[in-house]
Amino acid sequence: MRNDFFYWLKSYLGFSRKESKGFVLLIPFLILFGLLPSALAYFKNRKAENLFLSYQGRLDSLEDLGVQLVSSPLPTFNPQDTVKSTRNQRQLENINRIPFSEADSITLQIVPGIGQATAGRIIKYRENLGGFHSKSQLNEVFGVNGETAEALWEFFEFQPGIYRKININDLAVEDLAKHPYISYGEAKVLVAFRKQHGRFTSADDLLKVKIFKQEWVDKIQPYLNFD
Numbered sequence: 001m002r003n004d005f006f007y008w009l010k011s012y013l014g015f016s017r018k019e020s021k022g023f024v025l026l027i028p029f030l031i032l033f034g035l036l037p038s039a040l041a042y043f044k045n046r047k048a049e050n051l052f053l054s055y056q057g058r059l060d061s062l063e064d065l066g067v068q069l070v071s072s073p074l075p076t077f078n079p080q081d082t083v084k085s086t087r088n089q090r091q092l093e094n095i096n097r098i099p100f101s102e103a104d105s106i107t108l109q110i111v112p113g114i115g116q117a118t119a120g121r122i123i124k125y126r127e128n129l130g131g132f133h134s135k136s137q138l139n140e141v142f143g144v145n146g147e148t149a150e151a152l153w154e155f156f157e158f159q160p161g162i163y164r165k166i167n168i169n170d171l172a173v174e175d176l177a178k179h180p181y182i183s184y185g186e187a188k189v190l191v192a193f194r195k196q197h198g199r200f201t202s203a204d205d206l207l208k209v210k211i212f213k214q215e216w217v218d219k220i221q222p223y224l225n226f227d
Contacts, residue, residue, distance in 0.1 A: 092154065100156040101131065101163075111155050113148040128180050130164035133222050140180070165225035169199040181220045186212075200226055 095110065108119035118141075125141045126132060135158050138149045166179055168190065176187035193209050194200065203221040206212050 095155065097155065097157050099159045100152070101126075101159060101161060103156055108152070108156075111148070111152045113151060114144075118143045118148075125180065128178065129162075130166075130179075130223055131162040132158075133160045133162055162222055166220075166223050167225050167227070169194065169226065179220075179223065181216075181223065200224075202226060 091110075098107070103123075105116070105119040105123045108114050108122060109116060114122070121143060122138070122141050129137070132138065135149070135153060138144055138152065139146065166176065166182075168176070173184070173187045173191050176182050176190060177184040182190075189209055189211065190206075197208070200206065203217050203224060206217045207214065
């Protein structure tokens, strides 16, 4: 039987006798590694099941005694684990929350996760835009994720306001393209359309340029001045 198996390995797989012996020795380890994940999952599930049964037994015992539970008897199921605690509460109590529009690159660095470089990018982006009209615009700044943005609004008040608008009927291509929402190519199209068809009177006029989507027009509309 053994010789037949070695002959089969040699005929169909090209194994030498030495390679066949090594392969035979390797088979038990391959089987072991194949069964190991299933075994670990089995013992993990058994442990979780036993823990749940123990937990349920404690609940039943307490209920039999007329005890009304306000939290779990097991630390594993502590509901406080899912409650988001207010970060840096002591630090927040010691500062005056000023409007975000008044913050500079120095004061922004009080926010956890915001260093000198990130603070500089936030201020520069706010200045290039001409002000924020929505909190979500902060997520457009490179290096700012959702958690950092959420932390910033704990330290600063948000007051929507746009203090500088784009004179879309007067600016040249280069000046239009300085706004974060307008690429150089889009600026060229705007100026070319303006020269050919006259001044824009409203944001709807931008939709006459067939390549522009409604989403882009809605995004840039708050920053447009048609006077």
